[in-house]
Amino acid sequence: xxxxxxxxxxxxxxxxxxxxxxxxxxxxxxxxxxxxxxxxxxxxxxxxxxxxxxxxxxxxxxxxxxxxxxxxxxxxxxxxxxxxxxxxxxxxxxxxxxxxxxxxxxxxxxxxxxxxxxxxxxxxxxxxxxxxxxxxxxxxxxxxxxxxxxxxxxxxxxxxxxxxxxxxxxxxxxxxxxxxxxxxxxxxxxxxxxxxxxxxxxxxxxxxxxxxxxxxxxxxxxxxxxxxxxxxxxxxxxxxxxxxxxxxxxxxxxxxxxxxxxxxxxxxxxxxxxxxxxxxxxxxxxxxxxxxxxxxxxxxxxxxxxxxxxxxxxxxxxxxxxxxxxxxxxxxxxxxxxxxxxxxxxxxxxxxxxxxxxxxxxxxxxxxxxxxxxxxxxxxxxxxxxxxxxxxxxxxxxxxxxxx
Amino acid sequence: xxxxxxxxxxxxxxxxxxxxxxxxxxxxxxxxxxxxxxxxxxxxxxxxxxxxxxxxxxxxxxxxxxxxxxxxxxxxxxxxxxxxxxxxxxxxxxxxxxxxxxxxxxxxxxxxxxxxxxxxxxxxxxxxxxxxxxxxxxxxxxxxxxxxxxxxxxxxxxxxxxxxxxxxxxxxxxxxxxxxxxxxxxxxxxxxxxxxxxxxxxxxxxxxxxxxxxxxxxxxxxxxxxxxxxxxxxxxxxxxxxxxxxxxxxxxxxxxxxxxxxxxxxxxxxxxxxxxxxxxxxxxxxxxxxxxxxxxxxxxxxxxxxxxxxxxxxxxxxxxxxxxxxxxxxxxxxxxxxxxxxxxxxxxxxxxxxxxxxxxxxxxxxxxxxxxxxxxxxxxxxxxxxxxxxxxxxxxxxxxxxxxxxxxxxxxxxxxxxxxxxxxxxxxxxxxxxxxxxxxxxxxxxxxxxxxxxxxxxxxxxxxxxxxxxxxxxxxxxxxxxxxxxxxxxxxxxxxxxxxxxxxxxxxxxxxxxxxxxxxxxxxxxxxxxxxxxxxxxxxxxx
Numbered sequence: 001x002x003x004x005x006x007x008x009x010x011x012x013x014x015x016x017x018x019x020x021x022x023x024x025x026x027x028x029x030x031x032x033x034x035x036x037x038x039x040x041x042x043x044x045x046x047x048x049x050x051x052x053x054x055x056x057x058x059x060x061x062x063x064x065x066x067x068x069x070x071x072x073x074x075x076x077x078x079x080x081x082x083x084x085x086x087x088x089x090x091x092x093x094x095x096x097x098x099x100x101x102x103x104x105x106x107x108x109x110x111x112x113x114x115x116x117x118x119x120x121x122x123x124x125x126x127x128x129x130x131x132x133x134x135x136x137x138x139x140x141x142x143x144x145x146x147x148x149x150x151x152x153x154x155x156x157x158x159x160x161x162x163x164x165x166x167x168x169x170x171x172x173x174x175x176x177x178x179x180x181x182x183x184x185x186x187x188x189x190x191x192x193x194x195x196x197x198x199x200x201x202x203x204x205x206x207x208x209x210x211x212x213x214x215x216x217x218x219x220x221x222x223x224x225x226x227x228x229x230x231x232x233x234x235x236x237x238x239x240x241x242x243x244x245x246x247x248x249x250x251x252x253x254x255x256x257x258x259x260x261x262x263x264x265x266x267x268x269x270x271x272x273x274x275x276x277x278x279x280x281x282x283x284x285x286x287x288x289x290x291x292x293x294x295x296x297x298x299x300x301x302x303x304x305x306x307x308x309x310x311x312x313x314x315x316x317x318x319x320x321x322x323x324x325x326x327x328x329x330x331x332x333x334x335x336x337x338x339x340x341x342x343x344x345x346x347x348x349x350x351x352x353x354x355x356x357x358x359x360x361x362x363x364x365x366x367x368x369x370x371x372x373x374x375x376x377x378x379x380x381x382x383x384x385x386x387x388x389x390x391x392x393x394x395x396x397x398x399x400x401x402x403x404x
Numbered sequence: 405x406x407x408x409x410x411x412x413x414x415x416x417x418x419x420x421x422x423x424x425x426x427x428x429x430x431x432x433x434x435x436x437x438x439x440x441x442x443x444x445x446x447x448x449x450x451x452x453x454x455x456x457x458x459x460x461x462x463x464x465x466x467x468x469x470x471x472x473x474x475x476x477x478x479x480x481x482x483x484x485x486x487x488x489x490x491x492x493x494x495x496x497x498x499x500x501x502x503x504x505x506x507x508x509x510x511x512x513x514x515x516x517x518x519x520x521x522x523x524x525x526x527x528x529x530x531x532x533x534x535x536x537x538x539x540x541x542x543x544x545x546x547x548x549x550x551x552x553x554x555x556x557x558x559x560x561x562x563x564x565x566x567x568x569x570x571x572x573x574x575x576x577x578x579x580x581x582x583x584x585x586x587x588x589x590x591x592x593x594x595x596x597x598x599x600x601x602x603x604x605x606x607x608x609x610x611x612x613x614x615x616x617x618x619x620x621x622x623x624x625x626x627x628x629x630x631x632x633x634x635x636x637x638x639x640x641x642x643x644x645x646x647x648x649x650x651x652x653x654x655x656x657x658x659x660x661x662x663x664x665x666x667x668x669x670x671x672x673x674x675x676x677x678x679x680x681x682x683x684x685x686x687x688x689x690x691x692x693x694x695x696x697x698x699x700x701x702x703x704x705x706x707x708x709x710x711x712x713x714x715x716x717x718x719x720x721x722x723x724x725x726x727x728x729x730x731x732x733x734x735x736x737x738x739x740x741x742x743x744x745x746x747x748x749x750x751x752x753x754x755x756x757x758x759x760x761x762x763x764x765x766x767x768x769x770x771x772x773x774x775x776x777x778x779x780x781x782x783x784x785x786x787x788x789x790x791x792x793x794x795x796x797x798x799x800x801x802x803x804x805x806x807x808x809x810x811x812x813x814x815x816x817x818x819x820x821x822x823x824x825x826x827x828x829x830x831x832x833x834x835x836x837x838x839x840x841x842x843x844x845x846x847x848x849x850x851x852x853x854x855x856x857x858x859x860x861x862x863x864x865x866x867x868x869x870x871x872x873x874x875x876x877x878x879x880x881x882x883x884x885x886x887x888x889x890x891x892x893x894x895x896x897x898x899x900x901x902x903x904x905x906x907x908x909x910x911x912x913x914x915x916x917x918x919x920x921x922x923x924x925x926x927x928x929x930x931x932x933x934x935x936x937x938x939x940x941x942x943x944x945x946x947x
Contacts, residue, residue: 026750026863027749027750027863028749028750028752029748029749029767029773029774030748030749030752030763030764030767030768030774031764031767031768031770033752035752035757035760035761035764037757056761056764058761058762058764058765058768059765059768059769061761061765101752103752103753104752104753104757104760106757133753162757
């Protein structure tokens, strides 16, 4: 009995000790790592990739007074060239003293020209790597190189990658023309082919030369800045066009990604006289399959407030509000129809109709899959039904300039 | 049985009951044992000589010679230990001996009988025959009356002397509830319990342990609620103690606890009479040790150490929140520094980017690895705390100021530690004070270092491993046969109301099942008050 007990004890001790053997395996002290917050990917003329990593200098972000640290640029950008992204990442170590930590990389910016050529190939490593998170947002550098976006020093949010991610989320929630698209969603769209992704664009404004300089952040009017603008339309993994305005909003509505927006309505002869804030939007797409042809019923339900009125409308009458609701429904319907027509014209499934169809009719979809975009999509009959509800008229009923 | 009936206690018990059995013998082990075997002599002078010889003429043992029964009287001697007797009582009975008329011709036997029955104005008077009993009585404050011609002595209960009075508890302060605490006097302590449980079923059994100190220990339990087997086991374990100096219940605890090599205490101790009374009412056994203001209760459960008295006196919603807070605080005090170490060295992805940047900025100039930083700060904190306890109060304040300045401010400015680490250590320190029981809080302090080391090696994996080992260990513990984690494991649903939360008192109907094992119901009827005249059905919870 004693021997058995001894044996058990010994085994347990050996087991415990063995946990120490592989200890410190993935240990990285904070002072040994460089925190990457954004990556820009460009294609060089000789066909190699150039990746620019935006690394934070933590000491220069927090008010460095009690740390007695140097004041310097909040971010540092390193470049590397190579045929694969992994090669580039290792190439960068030639110029960085610390191990690059990709866990906190929240932004991947891709050059417009590269996006037009197709970006399937470079996304694999981002999805495969255990260090990289596919929750990072993806954006397209519009009319400039991705490295220029990455190296820009921006005011308020000193780390420009953070500025862009916050900005994407903010504009999606407020204006609804752009989306904060996660890399995983992007890859998901590509993978199923039943949907083609749309990605927000980012462009440089101001003096591109001074974007990387520290004085940019110190100036009250930034000398150069990055701006989220337009939506890049993809056909499968190739970018084909830029859109904005109602068309962009329509696509975002169809994808049920709209979180909030403002819609201007006409009132009788007055153009764009009423502004409505949409704060809740639910769009459901229901596919059906009849006589070898897919049809879709799109049901939208929008809730909002009347936020601005430039014409005298007696809003204290419920009938008036109901009328505005009708106009709003019409307008929203038109926006979605326009977006769909655009998608049909470009033969790219921006609304993700194919994906919806696949989920309900998997067998039929795989028969139609091969020429979904080219033949099926332009022929699809879509019925859009919109219901809008105006919850309140904010602080007032009638505008003060109404005449009795 | 053979395990339990080892020598000392058992033998002594026999001695008391049947002294004539034991022949006079020399025992090489010590004087005390040698005395044990001897009887009093008939000759008064011989007895006094023996007394003086045995006590080495100790100055605090005083002899007062008197003559009883007038001229033809008989010599007698009163022996007392100075300081242990109540002087007024001694004076009183001395007075009555000297004043009362007695016939000096009657035999000694009769005279002693008369003294006992008519003359001594003290409620408790006993007779002793052996030197063991005599010394025991004498040294616990009784007065001894030796009579010439008698091989017996009278013991007069005159215990008294100076004791610390009943004061507010110092280590278990409560906002609401009784403010008295135990003192060093066994009699006072027992009385404090008796005062709360006026029940004839509250049984008190006296034992004597400690070879040199001869400390008296009372085993208290409520007959009919306490499990007889546990009572028996407690007594047996106490009698087995063969140790020279038993000066505090802490020593007793270490002898009777189930598991020595465990950071967790399996015996509960408290200085609050209300806690002991409540534990007794739940079927536990209390051990009151003379000279110690801490009373032990067994069996102890792990959850017991998180139950503060305030929980039961405050209303239920407050108690639930505070009990829960305490459990959280216990975990913070256990794993907060380890989590910090693990996150900053292994799992950078687990914290928000901004927080990581902020911590990274602070750590930028710190030359040590995160573990060493945490270890240094924890050590410094522990040293400060230990020093703070030992130092006199006015110096203690100085230490805390120096500590706060040196560790909070200077160490950060000198870039030896990061401000975030100071915050973590402070939170840990404060959280460890939120555990009502010092003995479990101190265990958490100990385990914290082990977890920290593992976290430094293998990150969260290490924390999880150590917590798993802790849980396994806790489940392996028993306190006097009762599983330590009861009622969490084995899960007993009817008792969960008083574990991590404290449900309304009227829902706590059952006593801890495994402790009492009989008489399980605290209350059987519904206690919810309702409108008068509206008789509710039995079992209707909402009234």
